[in-house]
Amino acid sequence: MKVGIIFGGPSREREISFAGGRTVYDNLDKALFEAVPVFVDSLGNFILLDWQYIYKGTIRDFYPPVEALPETEHGLQIYMESLGELSIAEQDAIIAKAGKRLMPHEFKQHFEFAFLALHGPYGEDGSIQGLLEWYHIPYSGSGILPSAIGIDKAAQKEMLKQHGFPAPDYSTIQYSDWSDKTKRGRIFEQLVEKLGLPLVLKAPHQGSSIGVSIIKENDFALFEAGVERSFFTKTIQKSQWLALGEEQQVASMRQLVDIREGIGMPVLLQDGTILYHPEELLKHINETFSKPDTDSITLTNIEHEQQILVEAFIKGKEFSCIVVQDESGKALALPPTEIVKGSEVFDYRSKYLPGLSRKITPINLPTEQIQEIRQACSKLYKNFGFNVYARLDGFITESGEIFLNDPNTTSGMLPSSFFFHQAAEIGLNPSQFLTYIIRTSVAERLKSGKDTVKLTRLLQQLDGAIRDEQAHRQDKVRVGVIMGGYSSERHISVESGRNIYEKLSSSTKYEPLPIFLTGSNESHRLYTIPVNIMLKDNADDIKEKIQYFEQGGKPHPVLAQIIEEAESITRKYTGRSLQEPQRITYAQLKNLVDAVFIALHGRPGEDGALQTELEKLHIPYNGSGIRSSRITINKYETNEILAKHGVPVAKHQMAFKEDWLNDKEAFFQSIEAEFLYPFIAKPADDGCSSAVKKIKNRRELEAFSTLMFRELEELDTECARTLSLGFKEEFPNKGGFLVETLISRNGAKHFLEVTGGLLTKYGADGTVDYEVFEASEALAEGEVLSLEEKFLAGEGQNITPARYAADPERRQKISDKVKEDLRRVAQILQIEGYARIDAFVRILENDEVETIIIEVNSLPGMTPATCIFHQTAINGYKPYDFINRILQFGIERNRMKVMQ
Structure with missing residues (x-):
């Protein structure tokens, strides 16, 4: 069966939709389905996407394509909507770089079933469902009406009450009322009087906790900022803006135009002017504040909310529950998951970055209360007319009262999402659960009485294929x-x-x-x-x-x-x-x-x-x-060997705990005698950006050493603060660490950080041949690449292939030299199978290339968002093909060793 996966879209959740679409594309059972990627851009164009772009880390890594982007002085990232008003011809030229425009009437030529991985407005509100019904294409999940209900948080509140479900007291703020600044103070007073504190502010048409704030104190300024966040407006005060340095202003602009944390682009000014590009906005702010008569600027996203929802705060355990239906159509609530947060709001980062929050399944409650949650979820699923599956969120208070809110007709589909997490509790892996969703959706569309002959045949073919696959496992x-x-x-x-x-x-x-x-x-x-x-x-x-x-523990009775x-x-x-x-x-x-x-x-x-x-x-x-493996695990030893072979590496030295314990002052002075601040300090045998820090002064060096050489597991809070450690950021405990010079431009006309992957195979004579991929250019927003930028969908940016030069011929010539340098490193270290090599590249005036090696990973990260998959795609390998080649090399190597 050809399955069109529809993902991306115009919503603020488009990056999670993009990553979810990739998950579905990769996990569809290849014995049953042929996956057809249909990317929806932020203008609503449907694009039959060239498959290799699915493996980019973010939408911005490939769309709009680099050649369509205007010059940006500060490297501000943009989406399609920031290119301004584009003609159809201009849009077509951009689309052609990523695939082929698809008109809805052409869908049938490419796929028989649509798997919807779109989120938010246009994807979960009945819009796409209605379009597909018009063109007689069966699709996944709920139909038009339940989707329309599922997107509108304010309408849901009324329906919850009508069906006898408890709901927190709530109110709404209309944008027209909020626009009158004289009313704002009174609005706040009335809400506190009616709902009490804390107040929960929500953007009613958004998911992934976008536009959500909790106001705990009777503080109007905090309330005003929270309301603006939910409306997607922002008031910038002149005094605060001018107090920032240029670097901080650019960082503030990045946050402001972020579609998840900020208001996004394009923005509407108070005089009705629309600004599309972040650079244009930055210039406007600075020009406006250079005039004496302006104290503030208010910016509003052109797709702002017309009203926001304000709820009374519910104190209790937060949970999420996936409800599915069996083949008889009966609702079955899967085990509800408790969300243990590190912050007040289960926000975007907590939802999608592993390790930042904990999901406990089933929720830690007596069996009777878990069953009550399941019954309430099944009842809401049925009463709201949901089909196939839905995700229902809620709270249970200490007194046992259950509050359900925000039913979602499309769940996040990252590998760590509730969607797969709870399906696994009945034994379905992601591939099997997706098969279940497709089969149940076809059966559900059949109930509409439309296209019954076609859908019956489709269902029979799928059932036969499922039985056949079971027989050949x-x-x-x-x-x-x-x-x-x-x-x-x-x-x-x-x-x-x-x-x-x-x-x-x-x-x-x-x-x-x-x-x-x-x-x-x-x-x-x-x-x-x-x-x-x-x-x-x-x-x-x-x-x-x-x-x-x-x-001796037994499975939970509810499970x-x-x-x-x-x-x-x-x-x-x-x-x-x-x-x-x-x-x-x-x-x-x-x-x-x-x-x-x-x-x-x-x-x-x-x-x-x-x-x-x-x-x-x-x-x-x-x-x-x-x-x-024994060599490459040790960054110091790797550097030493490469340096002996004439390969450029950073100046490096080990710093040992024994010396630190003997005489701390002498320890610090010995490092300072060899390395000027700032320099890099990191563990010699950990990767994934673990504890890699740019050390700028003695205080930071002392903090780094104290944490690295600590006796206890707990981190010293003052040292953690000095090093600006992130929430739940782990810091290893070692007997030594590596100190390296900070590699800089050093007069080069172009300077960039790259990460390059490679794959090996056996030649005809039994020697190892290296296939080195086009390296990715890694863009760090902070001092070093963070964990999020490497592994969280939608974070960071990797440009593949790296932009060594604007001219394609020169770029390729430089790239070939870098690839040759990486190949030589692999040969010196006798790497086999595959690897990732990180390096800095200096391009000098005469296009001479200097590749300075940072580290070698013999088992690089293989998370869905990692850039090695962007690189293999250029050479024609989908992730499965790449993994298959890696395994085949290992099997062949083992066979050759056994024969010896």
Whole structure:
């Protein structure tokens, strides 16, 4: 069946929709479906997207294409709407760089079913559903009416009350009333009087917690700022703006034009002028404030909300519950998940970056109350007329009162989303759950009485294909995917491992088995884990769940009941029941798998220890061999070897805890004698940007050393503040750290940071050949690339291929030289399988190229948003193809060793 995945769109959630569309594209079962990517740009154009663009980190990485972008002095990122009023011909020229424009009447020529991964207005409000119904194309999820209800938070409140559901007291603020500044103080007083404090402010047509604020204090200024946030307007005070330096003004502008955290673009000025580009806006602000008679500027997004919702605050546990329907049409509430937040609002970052919040499934409550939540969710699903699936959020108070709010007809579809997290609790992996969604949606569209012959045939064909696939499962190659570990990189390792598992589980060739590694350098502990434990929120949650079962714990009674209720769904799509985690030895691993994919980062995994155990038993694995892994794990040793071979690296030195303990002043002076501030300090054997800091003065060096050499697990709060550590940012505890000179432009005419991937294969003579990909240009907003910029969908920006020069011929010539430098590094270090090499590139006046190596990752991150997939796409490899090549190399290497 050809499935058109419709994703992107005009809404503020377009980046999550883009990442969700990629998840669906990759996870559709390849034995059953052919995925057709249909990207919707922010002007509403449908584009049959060239598949390689799906693997870009963000929409802005490829659309609008670089050649369509105007010059930007400050590197401000833009979407299509910031190009101004474009003619159809101009839009077509831009679209042609990314794919082919699709008109709705042409949909049928390309796909038989539409999988909707759009969010917010136009995607969840009935618009796209109505369009598809008009053109007789079955689609996923709810129909027109429930979608229209699901998008409007204010309308939902009235319906909740009509159906007898408790709802917090609420009110609305009309934009027309708020525009009259004389009324604002009274509006605040009336709301506090009616609803009390805290107040919850919401943009009624947005999801992903965009435009949400909680006002705890009787503070009008905070209230005014929160209301502006929900309306997507912003008042900038002249005194505050001028107090910022130029760098801070640009940073403030980035935040202001961000579609999630700020108001976005284009903006409407008070005189009715529309400004499209952030540079245009920055210039306007500075020009306006250079005049003596202006104290403030008010900016309003051209698609601002007309009213906002204000609710009384509910104190209680927050939860989210996916409700699905079985083949008889009966609603089945999956186990509600409790959201344990690190901040007051379960915001965009907390929702989508692993490790920032915790999801506890089922919610930590007595069984009776969990069942009450499930019953309430099923009732709302039925009363609101939802179909196929929905995500219902809510709170339960200490007294047991349940408040449901914000029903969503389309859930976020990132690998860590509730959507997959809860489906796993009945034993469905993401690929199987998507098959369930498509099959149930076709059956649901059939109930409308339209196109019954066509839809009946489609359903029969799909059911036959599902049965046929179940019968051939045992023919696949078994791959153990090892994830987790015990380093500060364990959460990213789980993300990588899940991504590998999901790519393999939707293939026709492989049957993946998730394996979690924990323990210590002295003793590895391996566990086979079922899909519901693999999809826990992060590595610590997985470990906790394993320990629970090891100590004799039994499945939660609510989960046991739901599994029983869902038995008809699970049997149809998986043909098996959920197992408990089992500890295994390496010898037992050999009997369970034909090969291993190591998805670990840092130690263990990249240090040769795991490879040693696997080689003893002749188990094929991915990546470099023992010797190369032992070298590349150590950044100091890697630098030393490369320097001896004449490869440019940063000046470097190890700083040891022993010296610090002996004489702190002498320790600091010895570093300062060799390195001028600012310099880089980082662990020698951790990756993923873990504790990589730009040290600008003695105070920061003292803080870094104190944290790195601490005796206790807890971080000293003053030191953490000095280093500006982010919320829940981990900091490893080591016996030494690496100090490096800060690599700078140093007179080069062009200077950029790149990350380049490579893949190996055996030549005819048995030697290793290297395929080096086009490197990505990494753009950091802060001092160093952050965890979010590397791994969170929609964050950061990687331009692939890197922009070495404007002229295509010159750019390629420089790129070829950089690739040759990276190939030489790989050969010196005897890298095998695949790797990622990070470097700085200086391009001198005569186009001479200097490639300074930063680090080498022998098992690079394989999360969905990582840029190695952007690079492989240019060479024609989809992620699955790339992973397949990596595994095939490992299997071939093992076969050659056994033959020797």
